[in-house]
Amino acid sequence: MGSPQKRIVVAINPNASFGKTRQVGPAVVAALRARGHDVLPLSAPDFDGLVRVARQALDSDPVTDALVVVGGDGMVNLGVNLVAGTGIPLGIIPAGTGNDFATGVGIPTDTDAATAFLCDALEREPRVVDAARVTGPGLDAPAQGSGSGSAEPHRWFAGVLSAGFDAAVNERANRLRRPKGASRYVIALVAELVALKPRHYRLEIDGESFEVDSPLLSVANNTTIGGGMKIAPDALLDDGLLDVFIVKPVSKVRFIRLFPKVFSGTHAGLPIVEFRRGRRVSVDAEGIAGYADGERFGALPLTVELVPGALAVLV
Structure with a gap:
């Protein structure tokens, strides 16, 4: 008997690896749906736009079970800034040029293997790790959606x-x-x-x-x-x-x-x-x-x- 259906938001960077991995996002969405999950795929013309639509999706559906990001370390950072401190698990499909954080937590860098790994990981308890919160007078506009509850402008990173x-x-x-x-x-x-x-x-x-x-x-x-x-x-x-x-x-x-x-x-x-x-x-x-x-x-x-x-x- 499979795991219960989960509500999953998938944020896709169409320009990961300079556009060489555009097919990965749709393949991930298809694989998750094949497992019976309720999947909301998201994309946007630019990074800031993707942050906005992902934030809106998470805010409008408080029962979201996971946020999955498809791309490189920049997409991981987008995801970290959306879910750090919220308890919503972050899934990663490494489709960028570096993929350092994914490697650090043991996710396969082959996208097909990573997709299968993610589908199985949804049936396990997530791993809880540390994240770093950054503040400062010269901080660039913070990505929307950090979950600390602090009014002070801040951003998060994982790597x-x-x-x-x-x-x-x-x-x-x-x-x-x-x-x-x-x-x-x-x-x-x-x-x-x-x-x-x-x-x-x-x-x-x-x-x-x-x-x-x-x-x-x-x-x-x-x-x-x-x-x-x-x-x-x-x-x-x-x-x-x-x-x-x-x-x-x-x-x-x-x-x-x-x-x-x-x-x-x-x-x-x-x-x-x-x-x-x-x-x-x-x-x-x-x-x-x-x-x-x-x-x-x-x-x-x-x-x-x-x-x-x-x-x-x-x-």
Whole structure:
């Protein structure tokens, strides 16, 4: 005997992987309906529009049993901002270029396998993990729908907030009008390497204030960014702590040599790398924007507070 019918909202990013996975969303909807579920598929011409229609769907139907997002880490971030703190489970079909959070919770990256995994996960209790709540005077307009009940403008992320070299690459890439595809990130990466220099940061971790110079600084809940770079190899999604990753000032040559070690996670023991942990982390530096789950969150200073058990995930 199958599980009872569930009401499922499916938010689909038609531009995931630059439009290469457009067929995935309809296939997921069909698979869920074949299992007997009541499915509401949603799409929109742009990200903000998709946030609005998903928020309306969740608000108009308080008995929604799950929100499923189809896309990459940006879609995961959309989902996290809609359901964090609400108790509504988040399902993920990884159809983007990075898929770091999906990998972190053990969801297959093959879309067919992920769809079968999701259908089975709907019959299990969701996994409860931590999520990070971000505030700050320079915070970009928050995605609608966070479930904390706080009136203070805020946004949520599940993976990693970048506030150094990798964030600068994203910022530069977003300013480029051409090319339109993934190659613009390569162009931005090369340009930022040429201009690489340590930035001066003012940090506060659980009330302790200090200053550092660093070319690369991140605040992590998950282990990886950028499609598998193990930037915080010891981070856990349910330990109630953020892992702050700091690279000490180095030459460009040594910084480039560091990168392959980041992919394998073997950088953690190097003397030029420092990790700190805490529940609440404030990051400030001149002229830097923070990016989390691949999305621009706004100009520093930003404060990240981990909220244990804020997110339920279908795994």
